[in-house]
Amino acid sequence: MSRYWSPLVHRLSPYVPGEQPRMPNLVKLNTNENPYGPSPRALAAISAAVNDGLRLYPDPTGMQLRQAVADYYGLTPAQVFVGNGSDEVLAHVFLGLFQHPAPLLFPDITYSFYPVYCGLYGIDYQTVPLSDEFELRVADYLQRNAGIIFANPNAPTGRLLPLAEIEWLLQRNTESVVVVDEAYVDFGGASAVALVDRYPNLLVVQTLSKSRSLAGLRVGFALGQPELIQALERVKDSFNSYPLDRLALVGAVAAMEDREHFERTRRAVMDSRAALCRELEQLGFHMPPSAANFIFASHPQRDAAELAAALRARGIIVRHFRLPRIDQHLRITIGTPEQNAALLAALGEILA
Ligand SMILES: *Cc1c(COP(=O)(O)O)cnc(C)c1O
Numbered sequence: 001m002s003r004y005w006s007p008l009v010h011r012l013s014p015y016v017p018g019e020q021p022r023m024p025n026l027v028k029l030n031t032n033e034n035p036y037g038p039s040p041r042a043l044a045a046i047s048a049a050v051n052d053g054l055r056l057y058p059d060p061t062g063m064q065l066r067q068a069v070a071d072y073y074g075l076t077p078a079q080v081f082v083g084n085g086s087d088e089v090l091a092h093v094f095l096g097l098f099q100h101p102a103p104l105l106f107p108d109i110t111y112s113f114y115p116v117y118c119g120l121y122g123i124d125y126q127t128v129p130l131s132d133e134f135e136l137r138v139a140d141y142l143q144r145n146a147g148i149i150f151a152n153p154n155a156p157t158g159r160l161l162p163l164a165e166i167e168w169l170l171q172r173n174t175e176s177v178v179v180v181d182e183a184y185v186d187f188g189g190a191s192a193v194a195l196v197d198r199y200p201n202l203l204v205v206q207t208l209s210k211s212r213s214l215a216g217l218r219v220g221f222a223l224g225q226p227e228l229i230q231a232l233e234r235v236k237d238s239f240n241s242y243p244l245d246r247l248a249l250v251g252a253v254a255a256m257e258d259r260e261h262f263e264r265t266r267r268a269v270m271d272s273r274a275a276l277c278r279e280l281e282q283l284g285f286h287m288p289p290s291a292a293n294f295i296f297a298s299h300p301q302r303d304a305a306e307l308a309a310a311l312r313a314r315g316i317i318v319r320h321f322r323l324p325r326i327d328q329h330l331r332i333t334i335g336t337p338e339q340n341a342a343l344l345a346a347l348g349e350i351l352a
Contacts, residue, residue, distance in 0.1 A: 008120075012116075012119055012120065013116065013119060014116060015112060015113045018030045018031035023315070025315060026315055026316075027316040027339045027342050027343065028317055028333075028335075029316065029317060029339065029343065030317045030318055030331075031215075031319070031333065032155075032184075032292075032331075032333045033209070033210070033213075034211065034213035034265065035269070035334070035335045035336040036213055036265040036269075036336070037213060038214050038217075038251075038255060039212070039213075039258035039262070040258075040261070041255070041258045042217075042252070042254040042255040044254070045253065045254035046251040049247050050247070056246075057242055058245055058246045058249055059249065060241045060242055062244050062249060064249065064250075064253050065219075065221075065252050065256070066080040066081075066082055068252070068253045068257060069082070069221050069223075069256055071256075072256050073191075073193050073223060075193070075196065078229060079224060080221055080222070081221060081222040081223075081229045081233065081236075082219065082244060083219075083220050083221065083236065083243050083244070084218045084219070084240075084243040084248075085207065085209065085218040085220045086206065086222075087220070088218075088220065089232070090113065090117065090181065090205060090220075091117055092232045092235040093177075093179055093203065093205065094114075094117040094120075094121050094123060095235050096232055096235040097177045097203070097228065098177070100146035100147070101146070102144045102146040102176075103124045103125050103144075103145060104118060104124065104125040104146045104147050104148075105125070105128055105141055105143070105145045105147070105149075106125065106127060106149045106150055107127065107128055107150055107154065108128065108129045109130050109154070109156075109157060109323075109325060110154055111151045111155050111183075112321075112323075114149060128141060130157075134154070134288050134296075135159060136154065136161050136165075138161075138166070138168055138169040141169060141173060142172055142173065146176060147176045147177045147179065148169070148176065148177075148178045148179070149178075149179040149180075150179075150180065151183060151184070152166070152180050152185065152192070153189050153290070153292040155184065155331075156321065156331040157296045158184075158287075158288060158290030158291060158292040159288050159290070159291070160189045160289075160291035162190075163190045167195055167199075170195065170199045170201065170202055173201075177202075177228065178199075178202055178203070179204075180192045180202070180203070180204050180205070182204055183210055184291070184292035184293060185206065185211075185291075186211030186262075186266050187211060187292050187293045188290075188292070191204065192204050193223050196223055196224055196225065197225075200228075201228075202225075203228050204224065205220065205221070205222045205223075206220065206221055206223070207220040207221075208220065208252055208255055208256075211262065212255045212256075213265065214251065214255055217247075217248050217252065218244075218248060219248050219251075219252040269334050272335070272336070272337055272340055273293070273334045276295065276334060276344075277295060279340075279344050280295070280344075283347055283348065284299055284301065284351070285297040285298065285299050286298050286299075286300065293334045294333045295332050295334070296326075296330075296331050296332075297330050297332060298328045298329045299351075302350075302351065303328070304320055304327065304330050305320055305322070305327070307347075308320040310350045311346055311347070311350070314346040314349075314350075316342060318330045318331065318333070318343075
């Protein structure tokens with residue numbers, strides 16, 4: 001607290017990111033990073049751009065990247081917005097599309113950054129409970145609102161909402177924007193991008209942090225009709241004209257173009273997920289079906305916080321949320337087969 005702070009800053013309750021400890025040989029399964037490296041073509045493009053060109057500002061419109069994303073999804077660059085990680089894209093979404101005189105709606109269990117943006121921008125919100133099995137029931141969202149946002153697959157549950165349900169909601173909620181945060185969609189979901197041309201109030205947000213293994217580069221994007229994209233551009237150009245630097249732009253373009261690396265690594269994660277789920281079930285864990293690069297597991301006989309502490313003592317970190325309804329669950333990122341084996345061996349020891 002300080003008398004120099006703006007009053008708003010006193011009232012903020014900032015997001016707490018998963019820790020990034022600097023410990024050697026750590027099995028780091030706590031922040032849903034991809035265990036496989038980024039595309040070698042992306043790394044080569046970044047290296048090639050480390051030169052005298054860095055004295056120049058980057059393209060403020062990010063046009064080459066918007067074109068690469070548009071090409072990947074069969075859209076036009078006017079339907080693509082790019083930003084410094086999808087967290088920044090989401091921040092612009094909250095400011096640019098959700099400040100209306102009605103509450104914003106999102107699930108009671110979802111990405112914990114959403115209420116933080118509401119606090120920053122003074123947006124009123126109401127959470128909508130998921131079912132006991134953590135399912136999102138779209139009918140619960142048919143009420144007056146300033147907008148609707150949810151992650152699909154959801155975080156931290158991993159559960160996927162079928163595309164038909166999203167379309168059902170879009171057909172009935174026509175007066176506000178519906179944002180689908182698809183940070184994990186490449187690990188087993190069908191993207192709502194397929195609906196963008198038919199629904200002017202649909203915005204899909206994605207990131208290169210998870211499925212393209214570039215969390216350190218900070219690149220995210222939004223897909224929607226030009227009317228929505230223009231709102232995000234207006235906010236961006238009132239905040240920072242150059243959110244993506246030259247290295248991020250060229251690296252992201254190359255990553256979007258390297259489909260072979262993308263397909264191979266996401267397939268490896270999905271295959272490991274299936275194996276890991278089977279093994280965790282044999283150890284007595286329960287988990288909802290995951291379409292993401294993590295699983296959300298609970299053990300009927302063991303306290304989740306104690307399990308997390310026991311894993312940490314063995315050099316393995318997973319995420320535990322001290323929050324209502326989910327404080328007996330662990331969110332475990334899918335690692336390499338070796339990391340997953342280390343996790344299973346440690347859990348076998350702890351549970352024995
Ligand atoms: C990881 C994540 C993001 C943020 O991704 P960045 O692009 O790294 O900012 C957004 N939404 C959800 C649900 C996430 O899990």
